Amino acid sequence: MGTPLESREEQATEVVDRLHEEYPDSTISLNYSSRLELLIAVVLSAQCTDERVNEVTADLFEKYQGAEDYAAASEEQLAEDIYGITFHNNKGGYLQGIGEILTEEHDGEVPDTMSALTDLPGVGRKTANVVLQHGHDIVEGIVVDTHVQRLSRRLELTEEERPEAIEQDLLDVVPESEWQQFTHLLIDHGRAVCGARSADCEACVLADICPSEKGDSEVDLASGEAW
Ligand code: SF4
Numbered sequence: 549m550g551t552p553l554e555s556r557e558e559q560a561t562e563v564v565d566r567l568h569e570e571y572p573d574s575t576i577s578l579n580y581s582s583r584l585e586l587l588i589a590v591v592l593s594a595q596c597t598d599e600r601v602n603e604v605t606a607d608l609f610e611k612y613q614g615a616e617d618y619a620a621a622s623e624e625q626l627a628e629d630i631y632g633i634t635f636h637n638n639k640g641g642y643l644q645g646i647g648e649i650l651t652e653e654h655d656g657e658v659p660d661t662m663s664a665l666t667d668l669p670g671v672g673r674k675t676a677n678v679v680l681q682h683g684h685d686i687v688e689g690i691v692v693d694t695h696v697q698r699l700s701r702r703l704e705l706t707e708e709e710r711p712e713a714i715e716q717d718l719l720d721v722v723p724e725s726e727w728q729q730f731t732h733l734l735i736d737h738g739r740a741v742c743g744a745r746s747a748d749c750e751a752c753v754l755a756d757i758c759p760s761e762k763g764d765s766e767v768d769l770a771s772g773e774a775w
Pocket residue numbers: 702703741742747748749752753754755758759760761762
């Protein structure tokens with residue numbers, strides 16, 4: 549069991565500093581070349597791996613280039629075109645709805661406000677934050693995905709469980725200049741070392757400051773249960 553730094557601010561800053569050293573090129577792993585492609589890719593990535601999304605969007609983005617193309621397609625056709633993505637039937641409907649709203653209300657463009665983005669079908673705060681950060685260079689929140697959720701709890705940066713509440717805690721302790729990178733660093737570390745069922749604490753650069761470290765800790769603070 550490692551010993552976290554005295555305050556959560558210090559703990560967050562130390563985590564960020566060490567992970568920057570570990571993952572100097574950390575960034576979003578979805579492929580896209582426009583704001584619309586970014587939005588579509590992030591919607592498809594909910595509960596699906598980025599790798600699978602990139603495989604499917606390679607063809608999808610050839611076929612559908614503007615919002616009006618998604619608006620004109622049927623939900624069934626879109627579901628077929630994204631076959632292989634988790635919940636492809638629902639997401640086919642989301643893409644059609646997004647195409648329609650962007651065409652009718654936003655001149656085919658991807659809006660740049662949290663409220664307009666979260667009015668789109670299949671777009672919650674997490675998706676909207678990614679689109680604002682990477683599509684519009686607007687950083688007003690921290691994206692909390694499953695890796696950020698798990699690692700933030702393991703590292704005792706929060707005791708909250710819901711993503712929205714975790715985000716509020718993180719906004720208080722992560723330096724604002726790091727709000728965007730924080731997510732990518734934790735995702736990289738979650739994938740490489742601190743997996744949901746496979747935390748490799750012996751190989752972890754955060755072991756000495758992590759209260760969940762397996763050495764002599766019985767508890768995984770992400771779940772609150774024994775390792
Ligand atoms: S791998 Fe272990 S020591 Fe490292 S952050 Fe995860 S739980 Fe903590």
